Structures are given as C-alpha cells and as structure tokens.
Amino acid sequence: MxxxxxxxxxxxxxxxxxxxxxxxxxxxxxxxxxxxxxxxxxxxxQLSYAFVAPFASPATLRQIPQLMLDPNSPLRFRPGFSPAAWRWCIEFLLACSARQAQETTAVLLSLGALSRDRFAAWR
Incomplete structure (x- = not known):
C-alpha cells in the first residue's frame, strides 16, 4: 500500500x-x-523513557492559584467565554486526581518502554 x-x-x-x-x-x-x-x-x-510525570496531577492542582497570580508564570490561560475552553479546564481539573495521575503515569511508562524498544530495534 x-x-x-x-x-x-x-x-x-x-x-x-x-x-x-x-x-x-x-x-x-x-x-x-x-x-x-x-x-x-x-x-x-532527550530520550527519557521513565520520566513520565503527567502535568495533570495533585501537585499541579495545588500550584494553580500561585501560578495564575504570578506575572512571570509559564502558565497563562484566558478562556474568555469559550465553552470549549471552559470544558477543557474542567476536564483538566478532573484529571488532576491521584488516581488519574497514577493511571496516566502507567500508560506513559508503557509508551516510553515501547518507544525505547522501537528505537533499539532501529539501531
């Protein structure tokens, strides 16, 4: 094909x-x-197959107020009146749970291992 x-x-x-x-x-x-x-x-x-901490995590959730108030923060978000942007905000906040962060970490580790193995096979 x-x-x-x-x-x-x-x-x-x-x-x-x-x-x-x-x-x-x-x-x-x-x-x-x-x-x-x-x-x-x-x-x-950088080929980091095991450093897979998701951004959406309880730690990030705790830092959001400080990050939003800091004028030099790398986090800036102005959703305005966009329903899609507000939906994304809600979904992101829900993804910051410990359970979801653990699940995401497991999936990212699996993806990292697959990537490492594929790269090794190409060498």
Missing amino acids: RVAVVGAGITGLSTARTLIDAGHEVVLVERAGAPAAGASARNGA
Missing part, C-alpha cells in the same frame, strides 16, 4: 519507518527545507 506521511519531524519519520518496516511504500511530505526543521529541531533531544 502507498501511504503519505505529512511532516518529517520525529513523529513523521518514526511513522514512516514503521510503515516501511511493515512493507508499505511511503511518501514523506515536508514543507520545511529539511527533516526535523520544525518542532523536532527545538526539543531537548
């Missing part, structure tokens, strides 16, 4: 490689002048 993958960043390249390994013919489309010239060029180039 011929498959088009849009974007030659880390996600696009990984997807293309997986599809090629599965026997597909892949066309990779990138608007920038080179692979990984977008967001992938600006990450920390």
Whole structure:
C-alpha cells in the first residue's frame, strides 16, 4: 500500500519507518527545507523513557492559584467565554486526581518502554 506521511519531524519519520518496516511504500511530505526543521529541531533531544510525570496531577492542582497570580508564570490561560475552553479546564481539573495521575503515569511508562524498544530495534 502507498501511504503519505505529512511532516518529517520525529513523529513523521518514526511513522514512516514503521510503515516501511511493515512493507508499505511511503511518501514523506515536508514543507520545511529539511527533516526535523520544525518542532523536532527545538526539543531537548532527550530520550527519557521513565520520566513520565503527567502535568495533570495533585501537585499541579495545588500550584494553580500561585501560578495564575504570578506575572512571570509559564502558565497563562484566558478562556474568555469559550465553552470549549471552559470544558477543557474542567476536564483538566478532573484529571488532576491521584488516581488519574497514577493511571496516566502507567500508560506513559508503557509508551516510553515501547518507544525505547522501537528505537533499539532501529539501531
């Protein structure tokens, strides 16, 4: 099967490689002048498979008032009258429970292990 993958960043390249390994013919489309010239060029180039603390956690929930009042805070949110933004706020607050943070951590650890194994297989 011929498959088009849009974007030659880390996600696009990984997807293309997986599809090629599965026997597909892949066309990779990138608007920038080179692979990984977008967001992938600006990450920390860190392969951390076990550092997976979710942002939505009880610790974050406790810090929100301080973060919202600090003018230099990295957290800024002005939802205005957008119902979708308020829905996101409510869902984020619900995701800050200890149970949800534990579930998210387990899923992210599993994803990290899969990523590590895939990367090792490509070496």
